[in-house]
Amino acid sequence: MPNARVLRDIKARHGVNANEILRRAYLYVARNQTLPAQVRFQAQLQLNTFGRYTRPSTVKNRCTETGRGRGVISEFGLCRFQFRQKALANELPGVKKASW
Amino acid sequence: MAAVAPSRLAALTRMRCEIFQTSYNPTSVRTGAKYLRARLRGPSMINYYPEELTVARFNRMGGGFKIQDWDEYERLADVEEKKRRGKGAPKKAKSAAESRRMSRKR
Incomplete structure (x- = not known):
């Protein structure tokens, strides 16, 4: 049985995998300077609604x-x-x- | 040698982009293309830890027969024993009012 930190890491990995495509799409809109500021801001707000374990940076190779x-x-x-x-x-x- | 006019250089770049099918972006404006271009990291991420075959996982696979999970059996026996001696886990609070956390804060 892996310890709790490994279990958390596995959870994060699956969360990242499940939400990666949608997050990328929002990132593309939010970082695209050719789009209107209102749209980019909305995309950024959507990005902020994602949970903690959907961000690739929460994954750690243990x-x-x-x-x-x-x-x-x-x-x-x-x-x-x-x-x-x-x-x-x-x-x-x-x-x-x-x-x- | 005469210097080449900037407009001519820009025209050259535009033509080059057209030929090699790259996007013409003279002001280097951020288009967010790198988020679409980058490979997806999730599929390789979930394979980092090797799959461990445990008794519980084997039983859940449903292959027709099950193995006695000795560790789980012993754990449940321990819990029963603790409950019998009055050392079990405390009851879950039904509401926020009766939770211990609230009373501890004061």
Whole structure:
């Protein structure tokens, strides 16, 4: 069972996925300087009505093993300690401890 | 060498845009096109965490038979035991007036 922060992140991911196209359309109208200011303002107000977990910036890549939010090595999706453990256990193809 | 007139340069740019099917935007006005041009990020976002097969999820798949969820069974037994000893979760407030939050504020 993933921890609560991971569950929240999963929720955010699904929210972003579900609302992305509509949000993009509103963003296009709101940021388009060739449209009348009234229309752009209305689009911006609509954008503000979207929930918190529909914004892509609320999504955070957490450790897929432990859910840790910091020190995540994005190439493997693992936090630094899980990365070390898995690398030492030869579970990550092509990763080897440096020694010279 | 004589300098080329700005109007001629503008005409050249306009023609270039026409040939290569790009939009002619000499004043660099913001058209919001980048929000339409960018790829959608949602589809790849939802696949970040690997799907974990749990007993509860397996039972919900409905494949004809179900597995005994031992952890869930133990949790429910724990809850029953706690309730029996009077250590269960407090009752939900039916209205805002009887909620503990209100009484605590003062």
